[in-house]
Amino acid sequence: MHKIDIDLVEMTLDVMKYAINRISAVEHPIGKPKKEEELKALVGETVTPEGVGGEYAFKLWRKYLSKANVPVDHPRNLAFVPASPTRAAVMFDLVTSVSSIHGAYWMEGAGGIFCENEAMRWMVSLTGLPDGAFGVFTSGGTAANLSAIVTAREFWRKDDTYKREKGLIITSIGAHSSIKAMAKVADVDILLVDTEEKLTGEDLRTTIDSLSFYQRKRLFAVVATGGTTNAGIIDDLDGIATVCEREKLWFHVDAAYGGGALVADSARHLFNGIERADSITIDPHKWMFSPYDCGAVIYKKPELAKEAHSQQGSYLDIFKDEGAHGFNPTDYQIQLTRRVRGLPLWFSLATHGTDSYKVAVERGLELAQIAGKMIEENPNVELVREPSLSCVLFRRIGWQPEDYKHWTYENHKSGFALVTPTKWKNGDTFETVSRFCFINPDTTEKDIQMILDSME
Numbered sequence: 001m002h003k004i005d006i007d008l009v010e011m012t013l014d015v016m017k018y019a020i021n022r023i024s025a026v027e028h029p030i031g032k033p034k035k036e037e038e039l040k041a042l043v044g045e046t047v048t049p050e051g052v053g054g055e056y057a058f059k060l061w062r063k064y065l066s067k068a069n070v071p072v073d074h075p076r077n078l079a080f081v082p083a084s085p086t087r088a089a090v091m092f093d094l095v096t097s098v099s100s101i102h103g104a105y106w107m108e109g110a111g112g113i114f115c116e117n118e119a120m121r122w123m124v125s126l127t128g129l130p131d132g133a134f135g136v137f138t139s140g141g142t143a144a145n146l147s148a149i150v151t152a153r154e155f156w157r158k159d160d161t162y163k164r165e166k167g168l169i170i171t172s173i174g175a176h177s178s179i180k181a182m183a184k185v186a187d188v189d190i191l192l193v194d195t196e197e198k199l200t201g202e203d204l205r206t207t208i209d210s211l212s213f214y215q216r217k218r219l220f221a222v223v224a225t226g227g228t229t230n231a232g233i234i235d236d237l238d239g240i241a242t243v244c245e246r247e248k249l250w251f252h253v254d255a256a257y258g259g260g261a262l263v264a265d266s267a268r269h270l271f272n273g274i275e276r277a278d279s280i281t282i283d284p285h286k287w288m289f290s291p292y293d294c295g296a297v298i299y300k301k302p303e304l305a306k307e308a309h310s311q312q313g314s315y316l317d318i319f320k321d322e323g324a325h326g327f328n329p330t331d332y333q334i335q336l337t338r339r340v341r342g343l344p345l346w347f348s349l350a351t352h353g354t355d356s357y358k359v360a361v362e363r364g365l366e367l368a369q370i371a372g373k374m375i376e377e378n379p380n381v382e383l384v385r386e387p388s389l390s391c392v393l394f395r396r397i398g399w400q401p402e403d404y405k406h407w408t409y410e411n412h413k414s415g416f417a418l419v420t421p422t423k424w425k426n427g428d429t430f431e432t433v434s435r436f437c438f439i440n441p442d443t444t445e446k447d448i449q450m451i452l453d454s455m456e
């Protein structure tokens, strides 16, 4: 199975050719999912005792299976949070795979972890956190949020008063679903402030004042959002930091999506106060142009994360080699064995320079402003709120939820675009509206115009 023969060499060339085509393509089909039964009928049995052979399996992939995906880097894929990994990053993702690096320990992954840490230092510098702050790359924002919540809870429980208490955290309904999901995993309760608009220090103050004595005792952390996934709204980080400091609460900022905008001079001030956070989540696979999957968690005091997460295997302290001792990423988040998933980001940063990241993120912000103007000038549509970061919420005047659904379906079916509706809280009801999220700097004004025209 592992031997090298002619077939393998040919297979390697075929796979490389596919990768080269995908990397060098200017535009590729937007793709569309199929039902599992349909796919099964197309490809038949593929996992068999003898195997169907690489050539055949690869043919099935190219002909049917690859087309049943919806690549998120298409310039007219503006749904959810799309992506746009740089070609340099994608290429180095291949290098990461073929290098077989176990990224848990410096002993095995020193070279790769060194590169990750160089990229991480740049990310930390964007946050303005004080000296000593540092982070690690995770599988995504969900794992980063969980790692941060567990670190905060363990720190809180070091005090005997709280040892047996179930913790409580406060966030707003604008927070990402992973906050609620990870609070469940960490077995902490969550209190949601009922606003999808900017959560302010005052809102937090009022919420804390309304807690019962016992709830206040259990409260240990606040999660603010640095760019809500739905609308790009950045909470009042400075105001929230002040309350957290006064109340001795852990201050986590979830900037999984918005964190990329820290690099943009035009948007940086919106994040003022982030430098006072105890922990921050940023997803390079969202707005730092890395391939999936790559998230990151950054701590003001990484040693607290180490106390919470270090697995301390007994087989680890046996290396005499000086070079084997260094930073162990496993100590700072929930995973042991891990891919050095920050490596593609490092190569892309080294290739293009950090100024290119500024330009590419500014373009996403600019596209949101441009789309906002086009919407204001178009009598069929209107803005639900001003564009925020790279998110634009707008309504097609007179449309019902089914109209949005149908429009999304038709545009996707024809391979033209993927733009999905979302819900926005309007008084006491939730209104179905349309939403753009710009990440890909290759999206053009013409793309936006065509999409708006398709609403007529």
Ligand SMILES: *Cc1c(COP(=O)(O)O)cnc(C)c1O
Pocket (backbone or CB within 6 Å): 081, 139, 140, 141, 142, 143, 145, 176, 178, 225, 227, 228, 229, 254, 255, 256, 257, 258, 283, 295
């Ligand atoms: C996307 C997102 C997450 C989840 O990140 P994954 O990488 O998908 O796990 C968390 N928080 C926010 C604000 C997000 O936008």
